[in-house]
Amino acid sequence: MKYKVNVDLIIALAAMLTAVVAVVVAVVQTNIMREEAEVERQHVRLSVMPSIGLYFSNGQGDNGRPFIQINIVNEGLGPAIIEDFSITYNGDAMQHQRHWIESVAGGAEQLGQLTPAPEINNSYSGRGRIVPAGGTLNPIYVSHETLAESIGEALRDTKFEICVCSFYGDCQRLLDLGPMPEPVATCENYQTADVLKDRFE
Numbered sequence: 001m002k003y004k005v006n007v008d009l010i011i012a013l014a015a016m017l018t019a020v021v022a023v024v025v026a027v028v029q030t031n032i033m034r035e036e037a038e039v040e041r042q043h044v045r046l047s048v049m050p051s052i053g054l055y056f057s058n059g060q061g062d063n064g065r066p067f068i069q070i071n072i073v074n075e076g077l078g079p080a081i082i083e084d085f086s087i088t089y090n091g092d093a094m095q096h097q098r099h100w101i102e103s104v105a106g107g108a109e110q111l112g113q114l115t116p117a118p119e120i121n122n123s124y125s126g127r128g129r130i131v132p133a134g135g136t137l138n139p140i141y142v143s144h145e146t147l148a149e150s151i152g153e154a155l156r157d158t159k160f161e162i163c164v165c166s167f168y169g170d171c172q173r174l175l176d177l178g179p180m181p182e183p184v185a186t187c188e189n190y191q192t193a194d195v196l197k198d199r200f201e
Contacts (some may be wrong), residue, residue, distance in 0.1 A: 048078030094111035
C-alpha cells in the first residue's frame with residue numbers, strides 16, 4: 001500500500017514547529033535577560049551600600065589635655081545618608097549632642113563654670129548629612145581634664161541610635177556603639193522597623 005506524501009502538510013508542520021521553537025527560545029532568552037538584569041541591579045545597589053559603625057576614642061591631645069570623641073564611621077562601599085541620629089542619657093532623650101554634654105556636666109550653667117573652659121566641638125550629624133565611603137564624622141569631641149573622663153563614664157548610661165540609607169534607599173540602623181548595623185525596611189520609626197533578612201526581597 002502506497003501513501004501519498006502531502007508536501008504542503010509537511011511544510012506547514014515544519015513551519016509550525018519552527019515557530020514554536022522560536023517562541024520557546026525567545027521566552028528562555030527573555031528570562032535569562034531578566035535574571036541578568038536583576039543580578040546587575042543588585043550589584044549596582046551593593047556597590048553603593050554603606051555600612052555604618054559608631055565608636056568612641058579617647059586619649060591625650062596635642063595640648064596635653066585628655067579628650068574623648070564619638071565617631072560615626074562608614075565602612076561600606078557607598079555614601080551613608082544620615083536620616084536620624086539620637087542620644088538617650090539616663091533614659092532621657094537629648095535634644096542634640098551638646099545637650100548630652102551639658103547633662104553629663106550637671107547642666108549648662110555648671111558646664112560654663114568649668115575652668116579652664118573645655119574644648120567642645122559638635123559636627124552636624126542630623127538628617128541629610130552624608131558620610132562618604134571610608135569616611136568618619138565626629139559629632140562629639142570634648143577635651144578637658146575632668147569632663148572628658150566624665151563623658152567616658154557616662155557612656156555606660158548613654159544609648160546612641162543612628163539610621164542611614166544608601167542613594168537607592170536601602171536603610172540600616174545601629175542601636176548602640178559598635179560595628180553591627182541591621183538592614184531595615186525604612187528609617188521612619190526605625191526603632192520598630194522590620195529587620196530585613198534579605199534587603200533585596
